[in-house]
Amino acid sequence: MRTIKEDVESLEEIVADIPSDFSAKEKARMAYIELGKNSFYNTKYKHLYGEPQLEIFNETSAFIKPNIGVCKKFTRQYMYILNKIGVRNVEVSDIPDEFGIYHTEVTFFDDDGTPHKTNLAVDLSRIQSRSKTNHFAVDTISEEELRRIDTKIGYISEHKGYIDDYFSEIREMFSSYDLSESERLDMMFKILPKFFDIRQMGEDEQIKSLRFFIPKVFGCTNTSIYRCYSKELGEEHYYMKVFNEAKFGQPPHTTYKVYDKDAKEYVDTDYANLEEKGLIKSTQKYY
Numbered sequence: 001m002r003t004i005k006e007d008v009e010s011l012e013e014i015v016a017d018i019p020s021d022f023s024a025k026e027k028a029r030m031a032y033i034e035l036g037k038n039s040f041y042n043t044k045y046k047h048l049y050g051e052p053q054l055e056i057f058n059e060t061s062a063f064i065k066p067n068i069g070v071c072k073k074f075t076r077q078y079m080y081i082l083n084k085i086g087v088r089n090v091e092v093s094d095i096p097d098e099f100g101i102y103h104t105e106v107t108f109f110d111d112d113g114t115p116h117k118t119n120l121a122v123d124l125s126r127i128q129s130r131s132k133t134n135h136f137a138v139d140t141i142s143e144e145e146l147r148r149i150d151t152k153i154g155y156i157s158e159h160k161g162y163i164d165d166y167f168s169e170i171r172e173m174f175s176s177y178d179l180s181e182s183e184r185l186d187m188m189f190k191i192l193p194k195f196f197d198i199r200q201m202g203e204d205e206q207i208k209s210l211r212f213f214i215p216k217v218f219g220c221t222n223t224s225i226y227r228c229y230s231k232e233l234g235e236e237h238y239y240m241k242v243f244n245e246a247k248f249g250q251p252p253h254t255t256y257k258v259y260d261k262d263a264k265e266y267v268d269t270d271y272a273n274l275e276e277k278g279l280i281k282s283t284q285k286y287y
Contacts, residue, residue: 002154004030006037006200011063011077014038015084024087024110025141028118030153031081032136036120036127039067039074040202043236047229054099068202071121075104078120082108092117105135116140125208128201130155132162163195167217174219180244181222182255188218189266199264207238207259230282237279240266 008014014034018027045056060073067077075091082089093104105119116137123135137146150156170191174184192198192213198206207227214220222243229236238259246252256274257266274280 002152004034004037004154008034008038008063009065011035011081011084014081018081018085020085024108025116025137025145026149026152027085028082028087028089028108028110028116029136029146029149029155031078031085031087032118032120032123032133033127033150033153033155035074035078035081036124038065039069039077039120039124041121041124041204042068042070043204044229045070047236050099054101057101066202071104071119074120075106078106078118082106114140124202125205128205129196129209129213130163131209132164166195170217171219180247180250181220181242182244184218184220185214185223185240185242185257188214188220203236203238203259203261226279226283228279228282230278232278233282237261237277239269239274239279 005013005017008017014031017034018030022030042056045053048056057070057072059069060076063077079089079091087108089106089108091104092107094102096102105117105121107115107117109115117135117140118137119135123133125131126133132143132146141149147156147162150162151158156162174187177184177187179187196209198209201209207225211225214223214225220242222245224241224243226239226241227236228238240257242255242257244250244253244255254271256269256271258269258274258277258279259265260267271280
């Protein structure tokens with residue numbers, strides 16, 4: 001059975017993985033998913049302004065693990081793969097701002113010449129969580145056909161679908177338990193690896209996925225997620241504030257989890273520890 005690789009060494013490896021007898025749509029989709037599995041958005045980018053931001057924007061070097069970048073880099077890499085596998089494509093860009101920065105994406109053409117819009121940079125979190133994508137040929141390829149293609153390329157299978165396919169089942173299961181917010185969140189982290197592993201995701205991708213899954217799927221509506229950045233920190237950090245409502249014999253209380261960058265998982269912490277690390281003063285509430 002064909003599978004999508006999550007640890008490629010080069011763009012050429014992705015090119016070699018794509019069968020020559022696939023249709024243009026199938027080739028473009030496999031390239032999109034495999035590149036997306038192995039690419040991570042630069043979390044510093046949106047915190048910078050002017051020349052420092054432009055430097056990141058213009059960094060379009062060859063694939064180097066980890067493959068970190070922004071839209072321009074991913075667009076150029078996707079176009080490189082498409083050109084190598086014989087899928088016609090064009091770059092589509094916005095008007096540059098005063099520093100020469102703009103958003104850019106790719107439109108590819110299938111075998112009959114039909115154009116299909118793609119935007120890989122904003123689909124990375126969806127791809128790395130094995131979700132339905134939101135920015136690949138949305139108006140030009142039906143959900144049914146895309147599911148057939150995704151099964152063929154190994155993104156999903158007949159026995160393991162998109163994570164979206166299990167939302168109702170997860171919600172129903174969680175609603176049957178009388179859990180505190182902290183208990184609900186701990187159970188979520190135990191169940192998540194059955195669907196995707198946040199340790200395999202980029203930092204931007206995992207936080208975007210959790211922002212959706214925590215309240216919408218697992219029902220943790222009293223959990224807030226924070227992104228922290230300052231010039232002193234030099235990089236983003238993440239933590240969760242979890243409010244537990246009063247239960248019989250237990251007063252309301254708040255707990256915290258922080259993202260451990262080495263272990264690539266969320267661990268228990270407290271407010272004093274977050275304050276000591278300088279995360280509180282540099283916080284932006286994300287959800």
